[in-house]
Amino acid sequence: MPELPEVETVCRSLRPHLVGRTIRRVRVLEPRLRLPVDEKRLKALAGKRIDTITRIAKYILFDLSGDTVWVFHLGMSGKLICVAPNTARQKHDHIIVHLDDGAELRYHDPRRFGLSLVTKRRALLDL
Numbered sequence: 001m002p003e004l005p006e007v008e009t010v011c012r013s014l015r016p017h018l019v020g021r022t023i024r025r026v027r028v029l030e031p032r033l034r035l036p037v038d039e040k041r042l043k044a045l046a047g048k049r050i051d052t053i054t055r056i057a058k059y060i061l062f063d064l065s066g067d068t069v070w071v072f073h074l075g076m077s078g079k080l081i082c083v084a085p086n087t088a089r090q091k092h093d094h095i096i097v098h099l100d101d102g103a104e105l106r107y108h109d110p111r112r113f114g115l116s117l118v119t120k121r122r123a124l125l126d127l
Helices: 004-018 039-043 121-126
Strands: 023-028 050-056 059-064 068-073 079-083 093-099 104-108 115-120
Touching: 004 050, 004 059, 004 079, 004 104, 023 039, 039 115, 068 121, 115 121
Parallel strands: none
Antiparallel strands: 023 093, 050 059, 059 068, 068 115, 079 104, 093 104
């Protein structure tokens, strides 16, 4: 399982590529993670702008426009990576986010122990 410094490193590495970008489309290729992925809620993120990327403990938070927060936990083997759109898809790429600059954010998790969920900022403390 990634430790706190590793999760912080992920946040710092993603910020220059993602903050200010707008999500064009979200594709869920494998919804069976630690908690089932709510495909409808993820697909509804199209058009939202990524305002900030922060961390609470080992959770990565994407603060999006419109009072929305996208929460990731990497589990034991998960990765969030930015790639060029023509990069070949890997076997365990479960979520692909198409961005307005043409880049893609991919959630890759061979063991599927991670999670991805969407909530409202005000409801974040209830999780």
